[in-house]
Amino acid sequence: MATLKELSNIEERFTGGHRLCAGCGIPPIMRLVLRVAGPHVVATTATGCLEVGTTIYPYTSWRIPWIHSAFENAAATMSGIESAYNVLKRKGRVPQDRDIKFLAIGGDGGTYDIGFQALSGVLERGHNMVYICYDNGAYMNTGIQRSGATPFGSATTTSPAGSVHPGKQQRRKDLTRIVAAHRVPYAAQASPHNWRDLEKKARKAFQIKGACFLNVISPCPLGWYTKPEDSIEDAKLAVETCYWPLYEIEDGLLKVNYKPKEKRPIEEWLKKQGRFKHLFREENRHIIEELQKEVDRDWETLLSLDGKRLF
Amino acid sequence: MATVTGTKKVVGLTGNSAIAYAMKQVDPDVCAAYPITPSTAIMEEFSGYYADGQVSTELIAVESEHSAMSACIGAAAAGARVMTATSSQGLALMWEMLYVASGLRLPIVMAVVNRALSSPINIHCDHSDSMGARDSGWIQLYSENVQEAYDNLFQAVRIAEDRRVLTPVMVCMDGFITSHAIENLTIMDDAEIKEFIGEHESAYSLLDTENPITVGAMTLPDAYMDIKHQQSKAMAASKDVVVEVAGEFEQRFGRSYGLMEAYMLEDAEVCVVVLSSAAGTTKVAVDELRSQGKKVGLLKPRLYRPFPHEEIMEALRGCKAICVLDRADSMNGFGGPLFTDIRAALYDTPQRPVVINRIFGLGGRDYTVEDAMEVYHELLRIKETGKVETLSAYLGED
Known part of the structure; x- marks a missing residue:
């Protein structure tokens, strides 16, 4: 495992000057992951904040080969690149000693929802690549619309906090477990506040052969209605409340990587975020209780699986 | 050679x-x-x-x-x-x-x-x-x-x-x-x-x-x-x-290809324009009518995109009446896609020929030599009378 100093000495492959918002969780995730990836890495990004914010022509933040083709197909696009690599290396058109890594990146909209089928196809076919989802819990790039990752009760522009329907009425998908159900060699959840854990997981994902998946929570001050300077703290709180547990499933074996000494109430995480403001009105209080119950239940389930084989 | x-x-x-x-x-x-x-x-x-x-x-x-x-x-x-x-x-x-x-x-x-x-x-x-x-x-x-x-x-x-x-x-x-x-x-x-x-x-x-x-x-x-x-x-x-x-x-x-195939087109007075396999069927009708002394021809575009409008205009220059057969309808209330392209290409010809459209063969409906004959007979009538009864229609349907 690299120290922070060692990591900071690695060449920056994701440059500054991009147009992502102040406090956005994506850049620290990308900077760390690309440092871990090594010098020979090719990336693709689904349409979304990361793509729009890093490549306004003729500028680019990417010091590695990078492609964007559409919204729902980051995984499929990368499967073509990885296949091209396999054949062109066999044919001697890529240096034999060059071990190229492949990274597909999508937001929660591009991963949980519209890109889900393409992702599932790639996982089933077992392409040798890493897929990273930066989960900020809504379609933030187009102005905060609900996604399959949006938390229950959260207000978005398509699930506004109305008097009849107070925010999103549905539960979120458990995508990490759905991915793991493809029997992939490695799937994990991480958070940018715990760089050591994220670094370790990214390293594993790049080293393990096959389709590996990282789901990383990514605070979004714009859509969460939070202070940009609090983003890393907000990510930490998501983990401390067990809303976003850090765990991994390696070759079917589930391991909880972090167990808070004292599980904080979900309310502490909610109250910092404007998207949950309406839940603190008397008539919506029950939603917070339901959320707490859900988090408790999910956390207990996860603990009961700790150290157990899922497949 | x-x-x-x-x-x-x-x-x-x-x-x-x-x-x-x-x-x-x-x-x-x-x-x-x-x-x-x-x-x-x-x-x-x-x-x-x-x-x-x-x-x-x-x-x-x-x-x-x-x-x-x-x-x-x-x-x-x-x-x-x-x-x-x-x-x-x-x-x-x-x-x-x-x-x-x-x-x-x-x-x-x-x-x-x-x-x-x-x-x-x-x-x-x-x-x-x-x-x-x-x-x-x-x-x-x-x-x-x-x-x-x-x-x-x-x-x-x-x-x-x-x-x-x-x-x-x-x-x-x-x-x-x-x-x-x-x-x-x-x-x-x-x-x-x-x-x-x-x-x-x-x-x-x-x-x-x-x-x-x-x-x-x-x-x-x-x-x-x-x-x-x-x-x-x-x-x-x-x-x-x-x-x-x-x-x-x-x-x-040894096999010759270009932007299109012109079949019996050099001296043709009436012509059918059609893509793909239907051209083969149409050629049989052309041969039959030619044996009767009728000056009929066929143009089969090979390259449709980009659209070789100049070459098509040149190829159809001498024709008086043309029917574009479309195996797709544009659903625009006017005619099929090939028709609108061909008709537009002919706008600049000195003697603008009559160009009609027939939609045919949708969903695998058979296109026969008799269908082609019917089209040629209509074109020959148009050439004689100068009158177009229906600009765009579904072939064989009212």
Whole structure:
């Protein structure tokens, strides 16, 4: 495992000057992951904040080969690149000693929802690549619309906090477990506040052969209605409340990587975020209780699986 | 006269088998495809070549046509020679990615086995699938028969990869009529094909990690239009490359191709314009009417995108009455896509001929020699009387 100093000495492959918002969780995730990836890495990004914010022509933040083709197909696009690599290396058109890594990146909209089928196809076919989802819990790039990752009760522009329907009425998908159900060699959840854990997981994902998946929570001050300077703290709180547990499933074996000494109430995480403001009105209080119950239940389930084989 | 240097070997194959065999001969780096009737057999047979190690291709059996084209795009941007095949709904599902492939100037070659689009669902031939994609920035070649489909596929590789073009190409053939009918065709040796298509040298590759490039960047109003203009110019210029490649093909293999086939057109007073297999049926009617002394002809465009409007105008210059037969309806209340293009091309002719439109053969409806005869008789009546009763109509229906 690299120290922070060692990591900071690695060449920056994701440059500054991009147009992502102040406090956005994506850049620290990308900077760390690309440092871990090594010098020979090719990336693709689904349409979304990361793509729009890093490549306004003729500028680019990417010091590695990078492609964007559409919204729902980051995984499929990368499967073509990885296949091209396999054949062109066999044919001697890529240096034999060059071990190229492949990274597909999508937001929660591009991963949980519209890109889900393409992702599932790639996982089933077992392409040798890493897929990273930066989960900020809504379609933030187009102005905060609900996604399959949006938390229950959260207000978005398509699930506004109305008097009849107070925010999103549905539960979120458990995508990490759905991915793991493809029997992939490695799937994990991480958070940018715990760089050591994220670094370790990214390293594993790049080293393990096959389709590996990282789901990383990514605070979004714009859509969460939070202070940009609090983003890393907000990510930490998501983990401390067990809303976003850090765990991994390696070759079917589930391991909880972090167990808070004292599980904080979900309310502490909610109250910092404007998207949950309406839940603190008397008539919506029950939603917070339901959320707490859900988090408790999910956390207990996860603990009961700790150290157990899922497949 | 062309000197035929290629060997001549005649075999009987279906259109799908001929395309699969042609793909085996091309031996592309990457193939990503999803099964759909009536093109399924192409990828089935190609998968057989793959399974037996007869190709060096990486085969990606994807979970949808959208992912098929997405994987083709990724592979082509990585510097691979890429091919796929589809039909109908599959092409429709790819629609978004067709524009990405052409906009990124990726020389992907795709066999399109023409089939009707839903709804109502129908698996049989018409051109509504590829006509729906006619403005997607892909070059489109239409094939009358198995031989043409086979020959077009190799030429498509050369056209797409030409540095002056760098544009994807669809090779279209009629579903079932051509894809499932066994015809005799002359095939070439693998070595001859290798020599004709050459090695693929991509302009750039995502695998060149020492020279990283950003592909598919977000562009704003200051740059988008210029990039599309470049694409538009390359598309227009590809017409010359199509002719050039056809010339070299004829030199090597003896079969002649151009932008179109003019059949008995030189002195024709009336003419039918039609794509693909229906041209063969129409030729029988032309022969019959010619034997009766009627000056009838046929124009079969081979290159539909880019649209060779000048050459078409020139070819049809002497005709007085023309019927454009469309195997797809534009649903615009005016006429089919080929009709509107041909009619527009003829606007600048000194003696503007009468141009009528008949929609035919939708969803696999038979098109017979009698149908063609009926069209010619109507054209001859129009030539005599100068009167057009119906500008656009469905053939054989009120």
